[in-house]
Amino acid sequence: MESRLREKRKLLNKLNQRFKRLNKGENIQISEDTVASTTSQASGSGGQAEAYSPEHMPVSYHCSDTDSTTSESSYEDEPSYLENPHENNPYLENLDQNNQPENQPILSNQTEQNNESLSSFLGNWALKHNINHSALSDLLTNLRKFHPDLPKDSRTLLKTPRQTGSQIKIVQPGFYYHFGLEQCLKNLLVEFSKENILETNVLEICVNVDGLPLSKSSGNQVWPIMVNFVRNKDFIQICGVYQGNEKPKSSNEFMSDFVREAIELINNGFLFNNTTYSVKIHAFICDVPAKSFLKCVKGHSGYMSCTKCDIEGNYIGNRTCFPKTEGFNLRSDLSFRTKEQESHHIDTTILENIPGLNMVKSFPLDYMHLVCLGVMKKLLNNLWLSGKPPYRLSSQQIKSISDQYLAFKKQIPQEILRKPRSLLEVKRWKATEFRSFLFYLGPVVLKENIPEKVYENFCCLHVTITLLSKCCNLGYAQQLLKHFVETFSLLYGKENISHNVHNLLHLVDDVQTFGSIENFSAFPFENHMMYIKKLVRKGDKPLQQIINRISERANIRDSGANSTKSYPILRKEHSRGPLMDNNSLCVKQFEIIFFNNFFLSLNEGDNCCVLKDKSLVLIKNIIVSDKYTKIIGHTFSNLESFYRSYCESSKLDIFLVNAVNTRLHCWDVNQIAYKCVKLSFRNKFVVFPLIHTLKSA
Incomplete structure (x- = not known):
């Protein structure tokens, strides 16, 4: 009995010394009653202790969302200091027989910094590689054997929001969550130093809205509102997200939070890091369906659907087409707001309330959808591969083009991520593949494989888009686009002058306003859409998952993101x-x-x-x-x-x-x-x- 009491007092002295160091000199005394309540019966020299929660450690809390199928209802952050104080506890093994530390304390300031650095690394690593919560929690459990200060649960490490349901509102027929435009702009300012992206305190932003299906087996979809800086297009922030089995019924209801906040920021600006910033919406960059949805106007199949002019379409060959290349009037901000062509409008859009927004010029024609996924896909897939004679290519021509096209794989620069694949897969081509075909590969592989007039028509488009990418010779580019549409009509018929082909006539106007077509391209936003899709890891509660993943990325910032690289x-x-x-x-x-x-x-x-x-x-x-x-x-x-x-x-x-x-x-x-x-x-x-x-x- 006396030996057990001596063993208990000895352990008590060691614990008091350790907790005194952990609490920076505060003498927290642990009584024998405390030891008795937190330790099991000592047997020999190796008494087993249960977990102890010191007051300075975080308490447990509940989280509303996790992707672990065996998640706990609550979880704790405190390290189990006392799992085996004599054999496995690193906090005690450096004590000599006189109960004095041989070296510096294990929990020195440097060690605390190392633990913080490890937590930061693990958080950034998990976000970078999209590690799910279950796998990350398993990793933390094993790492805690060597680093007891690490949290037990991935949700603590990633600072996952506890509750999000109260902030989600109903937008028929689904749900909407608003992250906040001001917070998005602050996030961008934090991530990138001001001198690298801004020359003034005016934040010019581009806005993108588009639909993204989450599953092929259901109608489940999301509609994110994304923003970026004009001067730094590759970095995107998500301002709000709608999720439902259909797209929002009302664009005004969907955009109400964004418009309300945009009006406030444009009129008053905001203060951040002792600097007042003003905000200006540079452009809404959307495809045709999203643009007509936001502006509450007729879709691309409507007779008066062109957002740039008042042309009236014709119905030829079971489709709406726009064969005229002249004889129409350009729309203006005033003519739009006064509904000069009433049949163009479906309703009044809430976007008209945004100060300084031109309802025509601020909605440019995005060449990713217009040219790459529009005209180029129509040429390759709808006309040359699946069209009617005489412009449909023979199987021999298709094989010859494909063979030559595939032979270029090793000659494609690494910056072009998608390498050539057969024309037989053209239905599955992405926008970047059509862009590579238009700018580089098409002029070479088509030169000796298609009729001369067809090749010249293609070259007309190639030359024009190249000029517009360089923003030069715009007058000549306008003439070429008109010539392309006219020869396109002669080669393929008036019925194939679709909404996209017609809108080529207006592309130069947007280049004159915004510069190179790359300046108002949806490519950066399209890349971010795939990132959003990866945030959803299971079918249940997709909106809550997106909210939590985005919040985690906002809370855990990569320490290397702000570092400026010195090139080369x-x-x-x-x-x-x-x-x-x-x-x-x-x-x-x-x-x-x-x-x-x-x-x-x-x-x-x-x-x-x-x-x-x-x-x-x-x-x-x-x-x-x-x-x-x-x-x-x-x-x-x-x-x-x-x-x-x-x-x-x-x-x-x-x-x-x-x-x-x-x-x-x-x-x-x-x-x-x-x-x-x-x-x-x-x-x-x-x-x-x-x-x-x-x-x-």
Whole structure:
């Protein structure tokens, strides 16, 4: 009995010393009664203790949403300090026989920082790889054996909201949750330093609204309201989300929270980090169905559905078409608000209440839906593959085009994520694939495989969209678009002048307002839609899941997100050469060099670029010394135009090139203007500028 009392007092002294350190010197005494209530009967030298909850540790709480099928109704954060105080407890094993620590305390400030750093890492890792709560909780349970300060449950680590149901409102026939426009703008300002994205305190934003089906087996869908900064389009925030089995019945009810907050912010601005910001809605970037839904006007199948002019459509061949290329009046903000063409309107939209919003010019024609998924898909799928003679391609033509198209796989730059696939799969092509076909691959694979008049009509579209991407020669581009629509009508019939084909006539007007077609493209928003879909992990309560996942990402911010990278960045050191005679010593060689918005490497597909002096270079090596970073390579000779339809392709920086010069040259990386796409053609190469890299020139 006496030995048990001595053992208990000895353990009591050790625990008091440890808790004194944990509480920064506060002498929290643990009585024998406390020990008796928190320890089991000691047997020998290894008494087993139950979990103890010190007052300074967080208490348990309930969470309304989890993806774990065996979730607990509550969970706790406190570490089990006393699971085995003599054998497995790291807080006690460094005590000597005199009950004094041999080294510094385990729970020093540095250790606390390390634990915080580990928690931050685990949170960011789980969000980056979309780890579900059940798997993350299992990981935390095992890690707590070595890091007892880690929380037990993933919901604590990710700061998952406890309750969201009270903030969800009914929007017929589904539900809506509003994150808040002001909070979205603050999140963007926090994530990215002001000097990198803003030159003034005026926050110009673009807004996107679109529908996203969550399942192929049901009508379950979400309609997010997304925003981004005009000057930094790739970073998106979700302002609100609707979820239901149908789209919202009323766009005014759906958009009411957004409009109310937008009016307040535009009129009064908001204060953040001691800076007052004003807000301006630059544009609503939507496809035609979403645009007509928001503006409460006729859809694309209506006779008077064009949002840019008052043209009246015709019904030919069981479809609505718009064959006229002139003789119509352009709409204006005033004519829209006064409902000058009454049959164009279905109702009055709440968006008219937003200050400074032009109901015509602020709704540009998005070329992702208009050109890529609209006109290009119509040409490839509806006309050339599935259309009627004489414009339908033969099986031999289709095979020849597909074979040549697939042969380009290794020559496609890594920036183009989707590699070529057969024309037989064109129904499943994504917008980026149609874009690659229009800008780069189509002019090469179609040149000798389709009738000349059809090819020239395609080239007319290719040249025009290339001009609009560079925002140059807009007057000539307008003439080309009119010519394209007229020749399109002659080749394929008036009945095929659809809503999309007609709207090509108005594309130049939007370029004059917003600049390059890339400036008002829905591509960044479309990429984010796939991110939203991944937030839903199971069929039950999809809206609550989206709310919780977005809230987790707002609470757990990547510490590296604000770090500014210094370019160029070099990767994959090697020693294979080639080297120039004058730099063979004291240099390092690398395979890859990263710039702000593209990279170059020694691999085929990523080794071609244009310099500021217009030299076309094939890169063979990348070298670095203490004084410089340079590329070594060959220049191409005999540059000539690849086509001459509508303009010399060389004026668009598109060349047909022969062999490279055998002599090696060396250039500083600061001389690189942009990256190129290099495709084989008749034992030569056709070289195109990689469109998005032209900005770096």
